[in-house]
Amino acid sequence: MVSSEGMRVTAARQIAFEILRRVETADAFAADLLHARLSEASAPRKRADAALATELTLGVLRWQRLLDFLLERYAGRRAADFDLEVLLALRLGLYQLRFLTRVPARAAVHESVELVKWARKGSAATLVNAVLRRASSEKESAVNAPLEQIEQQLSPDLPPAERLGILYSHPTWMVERWLQCLGVARTKALLETDNRPARVMCTLLDPAHAEGATSALREAGLSIEPGRMLGSAWSTRGGDPTDTEAFRRGWISIQDEASQLVALLLDAGPGRSILDLCAAPGGKTAVLARAAGPQSLVIAADRHLHRLRATKTNLNRLGVTSVHLLALDATTPLPLAASFDRILVDAPCSGTGTLSRNPEIRWRLGPNDLAEFHRRQVALLSSALDRLAPGGRLVYSTCSLEPEENEQVVAEVLRGRREIRRVSGLGVAALKPHLAPGVNPNELFDREENFRTFPPEHQTDGFFAAILESP
Numbered sequence: 001m002v003s004s005e006g007m008r009v010t011a012a013r014q015i016a017f018e019i020l021r022r023v024e025t026a027d028a029f030a031a032d033l034l035h036a037r038l039s040e041a042s043a044p045r046k047r048a049d050a051a052l053a054t055e056l057t058l059g060v061l062r063w064q065r066l067l068d069f070l071l072e073r074y075a076g077r078r079a080a081d082f083d084l085e086v087l088l089a090l091r092l093g094l095y096q097l098r099f100l101t102r103v104p105a106r107a108a109v110h111e112s113v114e115l116v117k118w119a120r121k122g123s124a125a126t127l128v129n130a131v132l133r134r135a136s137s138e139k140e141s142a143v144n145a146p147l148e149q150i151e152q153q154l155s156p157d158l159p160p161a162e163r164l165g166i167l168y169s170h171p172t173w174m175v176e177r178w179l180q181c182l183g184v185a186r187t188k189a190l191l192e193t194d195n196r197p198a199r200v201m202c203t204l205l206d207p208a209h210a211e212g213a214t215s216a217l218r219e220a221g222l223s224i225e226p227g228r229m230l231g232s233a234w235s236t237r238g239g240d241p242t243d244t245e246a247f248r249r250g251w252i253s254i255q256d257e258a259s260q261l262v263a264l265l266l267d268a269g270p271g272r273s274i275l276d277l278c279a280a281p282g283g284k285t286a287v288l289a290r291a292a293g294p295q296s297l298v299i300a301a302d303r304h305l306h307r308l309r310a311t312k313t314n315l316n317r318l319g320v321t322s323v324h325l326l327a328l329d330a331t332t333p334l335p336l337a338a339s340f341d342r343i344l345v346d347a348p349c350s351g352t353g354t355l356s357r358n359p360e361i362r363w364r365l366g367p368n369d370l371a372e373f374h375r376r377q378v379a380l381l382s383s384a385l386d387r388l389a390p391g392g393r394l395v396y397s398t399c400s401l402e403p404e405e406n407e408q409v410v411a412e413v414l415r416g417r418r419e420i421r422r423v424s425g426l427g428v429a430a431l432k433p434h435l436a437p438g439v440n441p442n443e444l445f446d447r448e449e450n451f452r453t454f455p456p457e458h459q460t461d462g463f464f465a466a467i468l469e470s471p
């Protein structure tokens with residue numbers, strides 16, 4: 001891309017800059033924007049360029065707070081005082097100087113200067129050049145110093161949550177609550193995991209296609225490793241699995257292992273009627289529909305029509321055509337006369353278990369948001385239980401680590417429904433046939449019989465699920 005002043009900006013950095021700007025101004029999700037942009041005909045053809053665009057975008061979002069701390073030292077002014085385009089160019093430059101050892105400092109500085117020119121903020125080019133050159137040349141507190149050395153620059157009077165929040169680039173309120181709930185060691189492990197790239201996981205939907213799927217992935221240049229939890233899951237590196245024959249032919253889906261496990265907890269067998277109440281984008285729906293078979297009643301519901309359209313596209317790619325799609329607001333009584341043998345409530349949530357995959361969440365979420373999520377989740381679970389058939393099973397799940405969205409939701413709803421019981425033994429039995437060798441399903445449930453995955457321990461997203469049964 002050629003800027004208005006005739007200088008060239010490399011494609012990877014321009015894409016990262018554009019996506020970071022949209023994340024800030026349109027509340028978009030970086031992963032979705034990256035997938036869409038890198039799938040366009042005009043996207044960089046070189047795999048290294050696509051990888052750099054992804055690394056820059058998600059890396060800057062993960063380390064935003066630490067980058068701003070460093071920026072303020074080198075610029076002598078608050079990060080909030082910069083125009084957005086200037087701030088993004090500085091963050092991109094600092095990220096490359098600190099984290100990308102293969103990028104020459106000269107290139108990192110030059111490209112950031114060219115970015116502000118390309119963004120029509122040429123008056124700030126001298127400032128950006130000066131700040132980044134200072135960052136790259138200052139030896140006594142080098143921008144790429146270890147975190148322990150940066151910690152020495154912090155005031156000794158800072159509270160522990162503030163200190164960890166700066167060093168590991170998380171909001172202080174979030175660190176504070178995790179310290180209270182998880183303790184210091186587990187909190188630090190979680191912060192570190194949140195700042196590492198999430199694994200790209202594929203799930204095999206039909207064992208008959210195992211050989212064809214692995215061959216197609218390898219032919220596309222991807223490396224494959226077995227999943228840690230599931231026998232039907234692989235992690236991939238070195239490319240985009242959605243740009244392979246295995247994905248196009250519907251042999252695989254891209255889905256975190258913990259998300260796959262939640263769908264399996266429901267034990268959706270042939271002949272059972274199934275309601276997936278918050279279905280989009282349809283990954284769990286596909287697992288449920290395949291287990292139930294084409295003769296079973298399977299309804300996938302979601303509040304938003306555009307998300308249902310995306311769900312339909314995904315299901316069609318997977319060859320799942322027997323699912324009925326329904327748009328509804330499930331926080332109100334469901335407009336359904338039927339009851340269901342199996343119901344999945346994978347509730348919209350804060351997403352604090354997915355901060356490695358969706359790093360922008362940490363900057364959008366506030367402590368007061370959890371109460372609103374809780375209110376909606378209570379309404380969703382209550383509506384769903386009204387439609388659970390006698391002897392039926394319901395799984396309530398979130399990708400949140402927060403008690404307000406998990407056990408407190410279940411406890412509040414069950415206080416008024418003494419007949420509903422919580423179970424874990426059946427969940428263990430449902431998971432056991434699908435787990436990789438050596439994985440003990442009992443270790444996935446806590447003392448209160450809740451299913452849990454914790455990112456540092458399981459190398460998955462952080463999921464919670466409660467299994468409920470009616471008499």
